[in-house]
Structures are given as C-alpha cells and as structure tokens.
Amino acid sequence: MTDVAAPKPQEVPTKGLGPGFWPFAIALTVLNVAVALLIYYAPLDFFLPGESNEVADRAADIDALFKFMSAFGFAIFTYVAGFVIYFAIVFRRRRGEPRETIGVQVHDSPTLELWWTIVPVLIIVALIWMSINVWAKVQFGNGSPALTMEVIGHQFYFEYRYPGLKSSVYSNGEAMHLPLGEPVRVLVTSADVLHSFWVPEIRLKATAVPGLVQNVNFTPTRTGSFQIVCAEFCGVDHSVMQGQLIIESPAAFRKWFAGEQTKAVSAAPVSLAGGDAAAGKAVFTQKCAACHAIAPFEQKIVGPGLAKLTDDPKHPTLVDGKPPTPDDIGEILENGYTGPLGAMPNRQATGISDKDIADLVAYLSSLK
Amino acid sequence: MEAGMHATPALHEHDSDDHIHPPPEGFIRKYVFSLDHKVIGVQYFITGILFMLIGGSFAELIRLQLWKPEGAIMSHEAYNVVYTMHGTPMVWLVLIPLVTGAIGNFVMPLQIGARDVAFPWLNMISFWIVPLSGVVLFSTLLYGGAHAGWTEYPPISLQDGVAGALWCLSIILVGVSSTMTGMNFMVTIIKMRAPGMTWTRMPLFVWATLATALMNMIATVALSAALLALFLEHVYNVPFFDPSRGGSPLLYQHMFWFYSHPAVYIFILPAFGVISEVLPTFARKPIFGYKMIAFSSMAIAILGFAVWAHHMYPSGLAPWIQTPFMILTFAVGVPTGIKIFSWLATIWGGRIQLTVPMLYALAFLITFTFGGITGIFLASVPANLHEHGSYFVVGHFHYVVGGGAVFGFLAGLTYWYPKVTGRMLDERMGKIGFWLFFAGLNLTFLPMHWLGLEGMARRYASYEYFAKTHPDSVFWNQFATVSSFLMVASVALLAVNLIWSLRHGKLAGNNPWGARTLEWMISSPPPYYNFKKIPIVYDRPYDFGEPLPYRNLDHETDPYPAPTRASLAGPAPFPAGA
Numbered sequence: 001m002t003d004v005a006a007p008k009p010q011e012v013p014t015k016g017l018g019p020g021f022w023p024f025a026i027a028l029t030v031l032n033v034a035v036a037l038l039i040y041y042a043p044l045d046f047f048l049p050g051e052s053n054e055v056a057d058r059a060a061d062i063d064a065l066f067k068f069m070s071a072f073g074f075a076i077f078t079y080v081a082g083f084v085i086y087f088a089i090v091f092r093r094r095r096g097e098p099r100e101t102i103g104v105q106v107h108d109s110p111t112l113e114l115w116w117t118i119v120p121v122l123i124i125v126a127l128i129w130m131s132i133n134v135w136a137k138v139q140f141g142n143g144s145p146a147l148t149m150e151v152i153g154h155q156f157y158f159e160y161r162y163p164g165l166k167s168s169v170y171s172n173g174e175a176m177h178l179p180l181g182e183p184v185r186v187l188v189t190s191a192d193v194l195h196s197f198w199v200p201e202i203r204l205k206a207t208a209v210p211g212l213v214q215n216v217n218f219t220p221t222r223t224g225s226f227q228i229v230c231a232e233f234c235g236v237d238h239s240v241m242q243g244q245l246i247i248e249s250p251a252a253f254r255k256w257f258a259g260e261q262t263k264a265v266s267a268a269p270v271s272l273a274g275g276d277a278a279a280g281k282a283v284f285t286q287k288c289a290a291c292h293a294i295a296p297f298e299q300k301i302v303g304p305g306l307a308k309l310t311d312d313p314k315h316p317t318l319v320d321g322k323p324p325t326p327d328d329i330g331e332i333l334e335n336g337y338t339g340p341l342g343a344m345p346n347r348q349a350t351g352i353s354d355k356d357i358a359d360l361v362a363y364l365s366s367l368k
Numbered sequence: 369m370e371a372g373m374h375a376t377p378a379l380h381e382h383d384s385d386d387h388i389h390p391p392p393e394g395f396i397r398k399y400v401f402s403l404d405h406k407v408i409g410v411q412y413f414i415t416g417i418l419f420m421l422i423g424g425s426f427a428e429l430i431r432l433q434l435w436k437p438e439g440a441i442m443s444h445e446a447y448n449v450v451y452t453m454h455g456t457p458m459v460w461l462v463l464i465p466l467v468t469g470a471i472g473n474f475v476m477p478l479q480i481g482a483r484d485v486a487f488p489w490l491n492m493i494s495f496w497i498v499p500l501s502g503v504v505l506f507s508t509l510l511y512g513g514a515h516a517g518w519t520e521y522p523p524i525s526l527q528d529g530v531a532g533a534l535w536c537l538s539i540i541l542v543g544v545s546s547t548m549t550g551m552n553f554m555v556t557i558i559k560m561r562a563p564g565m566t567w568t569r570m571p572l573f574v575w576a577t578l579a580t581a582l583m584n585m586i587a588t589v590a591l592s593a594a595l596l597a598l599f600l601e602h603v604y605n606v607p608f609f610d611p612s613r614g615g616s617p618l619l620y621q622h623m624f625w626f627y628s629h630p631a632v633y634i635f636i637l638p639a640f641g642v643i644s645e646v647l648p649t650f651a652r653k654p655i656f657g658y659k660m661i662a663f664s665s666m667a668i669a670i671l672g673f674a675v676w677a678h679h680m681y682p683s684g685l686a687p688w689i690q691t692p693f694m695i696l697t698f699a700v701g702v703p704t705g706i707k708i709f710s711w712l713a714t715i716w717g718g719r720i721q722l723t724v725p726m727l728y729a730l731a732f733l734i735t736f737t738f739g740g741i742t743g744i745f746l747a748s749v750p751a752n753l754h755e756h757g758s759y760f761v762v763g764h765f766h767y768v769v770g771g772g773a774v775f776g777f778l779a780g781l782t783y784w785y786p787k788v789t790g791r792m793l794d795e796r797m798g799k800i801g802f803w804l805f806f807a808g809l810n811l812t813f814l815p816m817h818w819l820g821l822e823g824m825a826r827r828y829a830s831y832e833y834f835a836k837t838h839p840d841s842v843f844w845n846q847f848a849t850v851s852s853f854l855m856v857a858s859v860a861l862l863a864v865n866l867i868w869s870l871r872h873g874k875l876a877g878n879n880p881w882g883a884r885t886l887e888w889m890i891s892s893p894p895p896y897y898n899f900k901k902i903p904i905v906y907d908r909p910y911d912f913g914e915p916l917p918y919r920n921l922d923h924e925t926d927p928y929p930a931p932t933r934a935s936l937a938g939p940a941p942f943p944a945g946a
Binding site: 011012014017018047048049058061062065066069073076077080081083084085087088091092093097099100101102103104105106107108109112113116117120121124127128130131132134135138139192193194196198200201203204205206207209210211212214227229230231232233234235236237238239240242290291301302345 | 444445448516517521523524527611612613614616617618651652653654656657658659660682683684687690691694695698699701702705706708709710712713715716717718719720721722730733734737738741742744745748749750751753754756757758817818821822823825826827828829830831832833834837838882911912913
C-alpha cells in the first residue's frame, strides 16, 4: 500500500495538445483525403466484383453508397487508430520516470463531448438519407417490369420459371437467362428450407423463404455470365448450390426462350392414365393433408381447400383462367406452384412418383 | 437512496456487515460447491477456457478444411457440424461465461466493496448449469451433431433430429443461468454498494456490468421461449416454425435475434467496462467523460433491444419495417463513438505504461473501431443486401467479438490476474502473446472482408465454384488459415504463462498497478470475506495523485489523511474525518 500513500506525485504538464499533434493530424487528414479520392476515382474491382462496369442499374447506386461509407469509414478508422498509436508513443512513461508520475488531470470537456456527439450524428443522418434513397430505388425504382419471373430454391438447386414456359429451367445443367436493358422482377421463394438468391455482380439478394414471395428488381446493364449464389445455409450441399445467370441481348434472349418453348412441348408430361383414386386418397392423406383440406376453396390450411377442384369457380385463377383440367393438376403436382396463393413444393421436394401423381389426379378429379 | 441507506452504518456498532461468517471447510465446500463469488469467478474462468479450447479447435478444423477449394479434410456433413460446434460454444459457453461470469463475478463485488453477491446460492447454481449445458451440447455429437449453425434456423435445423433437440435444451440451460446471473448482479449493484458509493462514484466496470445484467435479465427470456418452441417442434412435432405445416420460419428469427443481438452487447459491454478500468490506470489519468461513458453503456443496452431485425434485412421483412431498424442501428454508432472518443481523450496527456493489459486495451480501441465501422456498412439496408450472408459478415463479427470482447477479456485477465492469484504474469511471455494474437486476428479476419464482398458466402464446406471465378480466393483462404495459427500459438503461450506464473510469478502485493478502485485496497488474493470492515467511499475512483477516497480499509491504522478537497464537502455523506 505504501506506493499509493506516497506524497502527492508530480503531474507532467503538457504544452498545448502535445508535441507534434497538429502536424500529425494534418498528415492523417491528407492521407484520408487522398484515400477518399482513390475510392471515388479508382476502380474497386479488388473489393467489389464488376465494379468498374456494373452489371445492373441498382449495383451502381449501391456502389455509390459503398464508396461514401468507405471514404468516411476509412477516415474515422485512421483517425482513431492513428491517434491511439500516436498518444501511446508521445505520452509514454519515459525510462526511469517514477511510477507515481501522473498525467494531466482533466475529467471532461463539455464542448469537446458535444462536438463528438454532433459530428457522428450528422454523418449518420447523411448515411440514413443516402441509404433510404438508394433503398427506395431498389424497391420501387424500376417501374413496371418487362419480365416477371420466379426463382425457387430447392435442396440443392435453383428452379427458374418464366411466364409462357410450361416447364421450368433448372440450375443443374441450365442457366438463367435475362435480356439486356429490360427491367426485370425476380420473385424469390423456396420449396423446402431457407435458401437465398444472390448475384454478387448485381449486389442484390433475397432470402428464399418457403411460403413467402420476395421481389428483386433491377435492369441488367451488361452482357455476360455471372454466378448465382445461395447465401443462406440450406443443408449438406449448401456450398455447391449455385447457378449461372446469362445476360444477353434481347434478340439472343428471345431465341433462347423460343427454344425452351419447343423443348417444353416435346417433353412428355407424366402420363395420367391408369390413376387409381383409392390409392390417390392414401397418398393425399400422407403427403398433402398437412397443407390442403378436402373442403371448399376458402378453407385454407397452407394451400386452398381442394374439394370439387375441377369445377369450383374459384379455382380458375390458379392456372390459366379456366377451371383446372386433370392435366393442370398433374402439372402443379409435378412442378409445384408459386403465385398469389402462396408456394407449393414440386415433386422433387414432395417426393412423389409418377404413379402417385396419376393416382392423386384421379382422386382429386373424382371429388364432385 | 444514499441518504436513507447510508446515514447509519458507521455509527451502528453491530451492523450485519461487521459480522463475518467462519470460512467454509473441506475441499468440496471450498472449491467445488463454493458460495464465494471469487471462487465461482475462477470456476467460470476455467470452464470458459476449457470450452474455448474445444471451440477453438473446431475453428482450426474450419480453417484447415478451407485450405483447398474442394475441402481439404472432411465431408460436407462433418463440416456443417464442425462450424456449428465452433459458433455455439464460443457464444454461449465461452464469451458469456468468461466476460460476465468470470470477470463480472470476481471483480464486481470487490469493486463495490461488498462481501459477496446478493444471492450466493443462486450464483453457485448459475455457474453449475454452465458445465451441465456444455455436456448436453457436446452430447449432440453422439447423435450426429447439430448442423445448422449457431443460429439453428428452422426449417433446416428441424432435420437435426435428436441432436437438434439436445442443442435447444443445452442453450435453454445457459439462458436460465444468464437470467439468474443478471438478476443477481442487478440486485447486488443496486443494493450492496459500499456506503458513500453513489451512482457516479461507481467504477465504470460496475456500470457496464449493470447494463449487461439488465440485458441478460430481459433478453434471455425471449431466447428461451424461441428455443422452447423449437424444442417442442423437434420432440412433439408442434408446428411453430415449419412452413409446410403452417409455421413461420421468420417468427423464429425474430425471437432468436431479439436475444442474440443484445447478446453481442452482453459480451461487449463488460469488455467496455474493462477498458474503462485499464486505460486510466496505465495512463495515470482520470477517465475522460465518466458520465458520458456510463450513460452510453446504458444507451447501448437500451438501443440494443430495438435493432434485432438488422440481422434479417433480406430475410423477408416488409419494406417499411426495415427503415426504423436501420435508423436505430445507425443510432447505436453514436454512443459507441462517444465511448471510443472518450477513451482516446483518456490516454491523451497521460503517462502511459505499455503493460500487457494496456497493450490489449489499446489494441481493442483499434480493432473494435474497425469492427464498428464495418458494422455501419452492414447497417445500411441497400448495402446489406450485398453483404448479408457473406464472409464480410464473418470478418465483421470476428473483429467485434475477437478484437472487441476477447481483447477486452484478455485485458481484464492480465489486469486482474495478480489480484486473483497474488502473483504477476510474466511480462515478456505476455507481450509476445499479445503481438501474436493481434497479428493473427488481423491477418485471419481482414481478408474475409474482401472475400465476402467478392461473393464468397459463409458456411461453405467448399468453395470450388467461387474459386473458379475468383482464383485469388484460394490464396486468401490459405493466408487466413496460416494466420489463424498465430492465435493458436498465442493461446498456448497464454496457457503456459497462466500456469507458470501461478508458481513462479513475482509477488504482486496489494496494488501492483497503482490503481485506485476498491479491489486493489485489499490483499491479493483477497481474503474470503473481502473486506474486514465495509469501506466508506468519499469520491470518484479515478483521481490519480489525490489521496485515496476511502476510509475503513482493513489496516491497523488508516494511513490516509482525511480528504480535504472542497469537492468532498458537497456530495459526501459523511463530514470529513468521520
């Protein structure tokens, strides 16, 4: 205890703000301004993919925000880190100095504290303002989309659905195609667990949540081939769940689309012949009854009630404006459904066989 | 409350505090089921460190796996279990027990001049739940292991089976322990401060502990509710979260983050408190802006409850709800900034001794600021749409947790080790260990920021597709793997130092650092009753160069002159020389 009870120790006076404070502060400021200029005028390709030539209109907006935050963030960091190191050197206890020596005994400075509250508040208000602006553009900036398509996450592939294509395009083996310069709305959902649709070059991402449809709106501004990444853990093969996005000229896109249409026609749907309604009822109880009741349309569990499916006047909205035919039912059982009524997993997710589909269609068609 | 509560003790001849119970006897009562907050603090420390060694080994398995893009050492299934078993114990069995359990338990009662916490039995039970929950957690490995990460988001976690149910049980147990500790500390701080220790004379570590206790008490309950629901879904098939049966996966995320965002502050706030103790001691200066630091701890604790949805920006929130969460998240930056600037002003004009705890504290200022700034990047909704779920997030939170909470913890450990053991840690080993850890942390986690921005998603057992388009990612991952072993070396050196110094360290004496808070006024290690007489506090604790503001310290004669400074005449509850 004696060490603390010694006579009042010597306070080491400090002249001004300390030796070399202003030259050091000015050097830091010069560095920060230089880095800010570099951030604004040099391409950031090392950090942000495709930065020097953005792939979608929204990427440019988000990058602008990113640059602002980088410039200010770097400056704040170098000031704090720089002064920590500077103070630790300039105000270190010198060799041989008695340990009772004390520093300048100041307790606070209301002016200083006011300033370092106000300045961060101002920076943050600016950031909020910029973020809200960019974000409003992300949500609403694209007007009405020329193309609305669906991306459905599955364990462990993406399914792409285009209006007018009878069958889906799958990420294992095929690519998602988008036309250059046309506003697109991608509706993202999932058939099983959480997934995520992320194209790093576009800077946008949406988690694919089963039973929930999310929008991703943008206009592609550069052709090329880009990776689609699942960024939400989805199981064993999460890390190999990826897809390819090809952005091409509208003409090339139409050509690809036409090819897919003919392919879809030639691909034979599941044969519905020989369906057994009794077996279908058993499959229904086992696989479907958790979401669907055999009840009027309004009686929803997750999906609508399915009694009188083929002549219920409320069902037509489901497919193409007419009451569903057995073929339509088979198609939904096979490929699932995403739309205003929610999302239903496809057969890969529900695990039903060709025969199950035929039986289910027979069963559902028999309900009058 | 000061006037009512404190007017009598010094005048009363047989106050309850004057009566010291006989020491506990026998090994079990002394060291196993001890009621002494100091022993319990050490127990928390040993438990936390053991779990840290396990969690850290899993971290190294992660780094080794990512040596090759296609995965170097294990299958995807195994990797998913490994990264889950890194994150889960690190959060619940390492950080929370170490910062609140170990340091909080050992230091806080000493700093407020109490003989123990308010409810010693509750404290003992709180501790013993932690190893129990650890056993339950690691028993999941017998059932194939939980594999959905430390968040265990349904519906994927519902595929975990028995392991998933055990995981829930284990974390519910830790939650119960945290809630009880929070309540205990809160009552202790509010009711058991030494006479004269007004709110503004409390050491800042006590303020931080108070804020933490508040969060522990309120937030943990939401976590327990979420996990109870998940547990029921696992075991009794109640469809809370399974969307195919009408459950809501988003509901779980809301409930989970309502706790788990505050959890981040639960381990960072005590670290803030440690920094506020270490900086003034080694700069030989009063803490700058005491009131603003104390106030900002409480502000962070309260704001911390209103920002949870920033973990869920792309997860399916309605667009309008994201704006308030973004604004509130940015707002947390203001009190945090106030703290950082106040600490900077604290070391300005000091006579800084670069001891090991001080090095950790200074490094904390640098790395935590970096983690805070990347946090601002993540707080902005549109920028977050790019960064969410990527390695940028991994880099960010390891800076906050490693460069923040762990540096704070290491500063506290090296600062209070002499008080706990009576011996000094070896300074040279400590300094080498510090530089290894500082370099290892930065070199491991800095490259993750650009890996993430380039498009590498987290929780990847392999990254062959990413490496195909970004060949440099292989280099940076290997770089991170090599660097991470610097941290392993540092931890090994720390372990050697802790054990070696127990026997061979220099004797510490009561107050080796020349600090001024109450725990340094008693012997090292402190006697089981802490204070023979409850000290009386006259002034704030950080006025270096002034006479100590305490009376009634347990010395034969009180060596300190009665305070004469004019300021004592005002708020002091006793006339000078009482």
